[in-house]
Amino acid sequence: MKIIAGLGNPGAEYASTPHSVGFETVDAIASAAGVEWSEKRQYKCLWARVSIAGETCILVKPQTYMNLSGESLSPIVKYHNAGISDLIVVQDDIDLSLGRLRIRKGGSCGGHNGIRNIIERLGGANFVRVKLGMGRKKNGDVIAHVLGKFDPSSRAIADKVVAESVKAVVSIVRDGPDRAMNLFNGFDAAAPAADAKA
Numbered sequence: 298m299k300i301i302a303g304l305g306n307p308g309a310e311y312a313s314t315p316h317s318v319g320f321e322t323v324d325a326i327a328s329a330a331g332v333e334w335s336e337k338r339q340y341k342c343l344w345a346r347v348s349i350a351g352e353t354c355i356l357v358k359p360q361t362y363m364n365l366s367g368e369s370l371s372p373i374v375k376y377h378n379a380g381i382s383d384l385i386v387v388q389d390d391i392d393l394s395l396g397r398l399r400i401r402k403g404g405s406c407g408g409h410n411g412i413r414n415i416i417e418r419l420g421g422a423n424f425v426r427v428k429l430g431m432g433r434k435k436n437g438d439v440i441a442h443v444l445g446k447f448d449p450s451s452r453a454i455a456d457k458v459v460a461e462s463v464k465a466v467v468s469i470v471r472d473g474p475d476r477a478m479n480l481f482n483g484f485d486a487a488a489p490a491a492d493a494k495a
Contacts, residue, residue, distance in 0.1 A: 299349070299470050300379055301326070302357040302370055303387045304411045306444075315431035316363060316443040318455060319387040322427070322462045323356045329463070334358070340376075341369040350471035366411040367418030374419065384424035385469055387462060388412060391443060393430030396454040396486030398461055400469065400478045401426045425474045427465055429458050457486035 303324070305317030327334065327345045334343040334356075343358040355377070359369035374384055388409060393399055403423045406413035416422045434442050447455055461484050468477035 298377060298379060299352060299354045299383050299385055300357060300370070300373060300377065301354050301385045301387070301466055301470075302359065302366070304363055304366055304389070305358065306363050307358075307360045311444065313446055313452065314444050315389050315391070315447070315455070318389050318429045318431065318459055318462075320358050321455075321459045322387040322429070322466065323358060325459060325463045326466065327356055332356075340373050342373070344373075349467055352470055354470060363411040365414055367414035367416070370415055371418035381419050381421045381423045382425070384419075385427065385466060386412065386415065386424055387427045387466065388429070389431045389443065390428035391431050391433040391439065393428055393432070394485075394487065395430055395432035395451060396458050396488070397430030398458055398465060398484040398486075399428045399430070399482050400465060400474060401428060402474050402478075425469055427462050427469070429455075429462055431455070454486045458484070461486065 301323060303319035303322050305320030311317050326347060330347040332345045332347055334345050337344050341359060341361045343360060345356045347354050347356060357373060359366045361368050388411060402425055406416055433439060465477055465481040468480055
């Protein structure tokens with residue numbers, strides 16, 4: 298069993314913001330599978346059960362707000378007797394340029410407070426992260442950037458990387474993270490198409 302968590306902030310005011318693209322990825326997976334979200338108050342989350350490549354997976358959207366994501370995910374992992382390595386977390390990453398996608402196993406939180414809280418609550422960092430590049434504005438306010446609405450051009454790029462992240466999650470479950478890294482870590486939704494005319 299895999300637990301696939303998309304990070305974000307609950308509430309309409311945070312929809313279509315860089316900080317909630319993790320929610321968008323798991324929403325897309327649930328929609329493709331034709332499943333509905335259920336509220337699990339004891340875990341402070343919404344979740345849905347899906348099958349990916351023949352493996353049962355639980356999709357999770359923590360409802361704790363980003364910085365306390367571990368309060369939701371830690372008890373879910375423990376309840377299912379899952380290992381930390383069975384957790385896949387989809388997150389935004391402002392240190393990756395808008396449209397980039399990167400899969401990583403373990404490591405530090407990289408300054409991401411949601412990931413920091415998950416590591417603290419799980420007592421380990423050996424889970425897979427699917428990072429969606431959101432970039433950062435030069436000399437800009439980081440909080441205003443990640444919680445601000447996408448403009449139309451940025452939204453179009455974000456849509457492409459979210460769609461690619463769905464494929465990446467399926468690949469992680471089906472092929473393992475190492476194979477998925479080889480397949481997806483060069484993806485850049487903002488790059489011109491290879492066959493585009495100069």
